[in-house]
Amino acid sequence: MNFFKLLKFRFSKLYIFLIIIFSILSAGLSITYPVIIGNIIDKIGITINLTKDFIILLLVFILLFVSNLLLNYFLSSYTSKLSKNLRNILFNKINSLPIPILEKFENGNIINLFSADIENIANGTIQSLSKIISGIFTIILATYIMLNLNVSLTIVLILLSILMFGISKFIVSHTNNMFSKRANLLANLNSYTEEIISGKKTFDNFNYQNIANKNFNKRNNELYKYGYKMQFYSSLTNPSTRFISNLSYIIIAMLGIIFCKNGTLTIGNVSTFLIYTNLFTRPFNEITSVFSEIQTAIASGKRIINFISTTSPIALPIENSKLLPNEQNYSIEFKNVYFSYTDKPFIQNFNLYIPNGKSIAIVGKTGSGKTTIINLLNRFYEINSGEILLNNINIQDININNLRQKIGMVLQDTQIFQGTIKENIAYGKPDATIEEIKNAAKLSFANSFIEKLPSGYDTYISSSDMLSEGQVQLLNIARIMLIKPPILILDEATSNIDLLTENLIKKAIFKLTENSTSIIIAHRLSTIKNCDLIVFIENGNIVEIGNHEELINKKGAYYNMYKSQFNIK
Numbered sequence: 341m342n343f344f345k346l347l348k349f350r351f352s353k354l355y356i357f358l359i360i361i362f363s364i365l366s367a368g369l370s371i372t373y374p375v376i377i378g379n380i381i382d383k384i385g386i387t388i389n390l391t392k393d394f395i396i397l398l399l400v401f402i403l404l405f406v407s408n409l410l411l412n413y414f415l416s417s418y419t420s421k422l423s424k425n426l427r428n429i430l431f432n433k434i435n436s437l438p439i440p441i442l443e444k445f446e447n448g449n450i451i452n453l454f455s456a457d458i459e460n461i462a463n464g465t466i467q468s469l470s471k472i473i474s475g476i477f478t479i480i481l482a483t484y485i486m487l488n489l490n491v492s493l494t495i496v497l498i499l500l501s502i503l504m505f506g507i508s509k510f511i512v513s514h515t516n517n518m519f520s521k522r523a524n525l526l527a528n529l530n531s532y533t534e535e536i537i538s539g540k541k542t543f544d545n546f547n548y549q550n551i552a553n554k555n556f557n558k559r560n561n562e563l564y565k566y567g568y569k570m571q572f573y574s575s576l577t578n579p580s581t582r583f584i585s586n587l588s589y590i591i592i593a594m595l596g597i598i599f600c601k602n603g604t605l606t607i608g609n610v611s612t613f614l615i616y617t618n619l620f621t622r623p624f625n626e627i628t629s630v631f632s633e634i635q636t637a638i639a640s641g642k643r644i645i646n647f648i649s650t651t652s653p654i655a656l657p658i659e660n661s662k663l664l665p666n667e668q669n670y671s672i673e674f675k676n677v678y679f680s681y682t683d684k685p686f687i688q689n690f691n692l693y694i695p696n697g698k699s700i701a702i703v704g705k706t707g708s709g710k711t712t713i714i715n716l717l718n719r720f721y722e723i724n725s726g727e728i729l730l731n732n733i734n735i736q737d738i739n740i741n742n743l744r745q746k747i748g749m750v751l752q753d754t755q756i757f758q759g760t761i762k763e764n765i766a767y768g769k770p771d772a773t774i775e776e777i778k779n780a781a782k783l784s785f786a787n788s789f790i791e792k793l794p795s796g797y798d799t800y801i802s803s804s805d806m807l808s809e810g811q812v813q814l815l816n817i818a819r820i821m822l823i824k825p826p827i828l829i830l831d832e833a834t835s836n837i838d839l840l841t842e843n844l845i846k847k848a849i850f851k852l853t854e855n856s857t858s859i860i861i862a863h864r865l866s867t868i869k870n871c872d873l874i875v876f877i878e879n880g881n882i883v884e885i886g887n888h889e890e891l892i893n894k895k896g897a898y899y900n901m902y903k904s905q906f907n908i909k
Contacts, residue, residue, distance in 0.1 A: 346641055347465060349425035355418040356466070362411035363470045367477040369404040370619060373397060375485065378612030415470060419462040426458045426644065433648045439720045441650060448531020453647060456526065457640035464637030468630035475623025482620045489609050493595055497588055501621055504584040508631070511576050518570040523639040525563040532559055585621040592617045661739040664746055669697040669826045669857040670730045672717065677726035679716060679880075687712060687880035690726070694873070699858040701868035702875050703898065709880035710861045714829050717859075718747055730827075748825035748856075750816050750849075752832035756807065761790055762797040764815055768823045780821035784848045786814035817848045828856040832863065865902050874898065 376397045380390055430453055434442065479501075486494040536552055596610035605613070664670070677690040687709055694700050702710045715721050717728060719740060728735045735743055748768075757764055765780060766772040772780075777797065781787040789811055793799040801807065807815070820828065830849060849860075849867075862868050869888045876884040876891070876898045884896050891898040 346426065346429075346461065346644060347422060349421060352418070352422075355414055355421070358414045359411065359418065359466060359470055360473055362407050362414065363474040364477050365407045366404060366411055367474040368481065369400055369407060371478060371481040371485065371616075373400045373404070374612045374615035374619065376400065377615065378606075378608035380608070381611050382606050382608030411470065415467055418466050422466070423458050423462045426461065427454060429648055430454060430458075430644065433650070437650065438722075439715075445647065446528075446531040448529075448534040449527045450647070451534060452527040452530045453644055456530075457523075457643055460523075460633075460636045460640035461644070464630075464633035464640075468634050468637070471623075471630050478619060478623050482616050486613065486616055486620070489613055490599060490605055493592055493599070493613055496595065497592060497617060497620055500584055500588040500591070504580075504588075504621065507580045507584070511580070518566055522563065522566045522570050523636070523643065525559070525566060527643070529556075529559045529563055532556060585618070588621055589614065589617050661742075662733060662737050663739055663742045664730060664733065667731070667826060668855050670746070671696045671732075672827070672857060672859075673727075673729040673732075674713075674716075675727040675729065677716065677728065678724045679712065679721065680724060681721075687716075690880065690882070692875060692882065694857060694859070696731075697855065697857055698872040699860060699870075700873045700875060701860045701862065701871040702877060703862065703865065703868065703901065704877040708877050710877065711831055712880065713877075714749070714831060714859060714861070717829070718744060718749075745823075746825055747827045747829060748820040748823060749829045749831065750813070750820060756801055756812055756815065758802055759800065760795075760797065761793065761799050761801065761815070764801060765797075765818045765822060767819055772822055776822060777818075780818045783821045784814050784818040786811070786818045789814070814848065821848070824856075826856055828858045830858065830860045830862070832861060865898075865905055876901075 376393060380393050380397070384390075430450075434450070483494065483498070486497065532555065536556070593610075593614060596605060596613055599605040600607060600610050672692075672694040674690050674692040677687060678685075679687040679690075690713075692700075702713060704710055712721070716723055717735070719735060730738070730743075730746075757767065762774065762777050765777050765786075769776075774797065778787065781790055781797075790797060790799075858871075860868050860871060868874060872887065874884075874886060874888060874891055875882055876896075878897070884891055884894065884898050886894065892902065
């Protein structure tokens with residue numbers, strides 16, 4: 341994708357056409373009125389009725405006002421629609437990118453694309469284009485009219501304008517890299533700021549403020565260094581060109597007086613020429629002044645193109661893919677599965693079968709691959725080779741949306757979204773009735789604390805900090821209760837929860853797992869004693885498998901972990 345494709349959306353060509361038309365019309369009307377004023381000046385003192393001339397001049401100014409008004413309207417409409425379109429493109433790209441690809445981008449950089457970069461493109465392209473079109477048309481018409489008035493003065497003015505343009509182009513050419521560098525540094529600073537905000541509790545807990553300040557100041561100072569250089573050098577453009585413009589006005593005025601004395605020009609012609617001096621040099625000032633805006637827009641455009649052009653080696657078929665049959669539960673099978681995050685082998689020749697409606701626990705040390713297994717089942721990551729089957733259907737052939745609709749997850753770090761309690765519970769089923777929502781809350785034992793909130797189910801939650809970890813987890817279980825998925829995954833669902841809330845969660849989980857095919861990951865082995873099957877893995881490989889009694893009697897890896905948790909000698 342190139343930069344100009346970013347500017348396209350529905351009716352964009354019509355908007356651009358109207359912007360060009362009204363830019364040319366405004367330029368043409370701006371060129372017209374100096375001639376009328378010159379004629380009026382020449383007619384002063386002559387017994388001629390000037391009413392008609394003044395009416396024409398008034399009409400020209402009215403038309404100029406209307407054309408500028410319409411031009412600004414279409415400019416504002418275009419930039420607003422362009423911003424909306426770009427935000428949609430970026431958001432759709434985020435939704436389409438698999439997690440491994442999206443993780444390569446810092447959150448702050450992505451947020452910067454939605455804010456500063458879109459703003460730069462919207463303000464620095466079409467509005468600048470309007471000024472350029474209007475400026476070029478003004479220069480052409482003004483040159484034609486001035487040549488008819490006086491060739492010598494026109495040549496002098498053109499030479500001075502070329503000098504003006506050359507100076508501004510020289511300055512701009514030396515600031516190109518600064519604009520690009522500044523954009524990257526700003527995105528980096530925004531990313532670090534977002535990290536500080538999201539990790540405020542951790543920063544405070546470890547007294548990291550001084551180090552964070554040093555890191556922020558380092559980034560901020562580097563941004564300042566490039567920022568002030570960029571601003572300084574780019575700010576030289578306008579003073580330089582305005583100096584040449586003012587010098588042009590003085591030279592034209594002096595030469596005009598000389599020509600007027602010689603009888604070559606009239607006073608009206610000189611007045612007209614002086615107005616054209618400003619009109620002729622103004623486009624050079626405007627065109628050169630928008631170069632910095634255009635450069636910033638192009639730098640932002642490159643960043644957006646780089647993001648939306650990101651390709652994924654992971655194919656997530658939606659069209660022409662299979663849909664799972666609507667059943668109460670499914671069997672799950674991992675067959676000869678290989679997977680690695682890097683070039684270093686991790687999961688190798690992994691084989692596991694989970695019958696319909698059975699519960700299985702996956703245990704092991706931190707980093708052994710427990711969460712990786714469920715990430716592969718959800719296709720958050722793609723296996724390198726092998727197969728994962730649901731009811732003997734390869735998940736690679738299943739519609740990705742349909743696959744994830746069949747899997748309910750209760751994670752350790754549950755996300756609460758901005759909205760009411762009932763909206764959070766109905767996150768997976770937006771059309772759920774209030775009766776269904778309340779019933780799900782009762783089944784998850786969340787109803788008791790919800791009813792104590794200021795507005796009950798209509799209480800607005802802006803962040804998870806407004807609720808305890810246990811309450812957040814009960815809400816998440818209520819979400820799953822509402823959709824009743826045939827496959828249930830519990831990943832450390834009772835971690836960091838007090839014992840009373842843990843008991844409630846255990847009861848809720850028991851209800852959840854009654855009919856679903858369940859995969860439970862837990863460090864607390866007391867929560868998985870009643871599972872149909874327990875799988876102990878190390879380094880992505882199964883080392884033990886069996887029920888609780890079988891593994892205890894075996895006195896292997898599971899037994900040693902169980903013994904250490906319960907202080908068994």
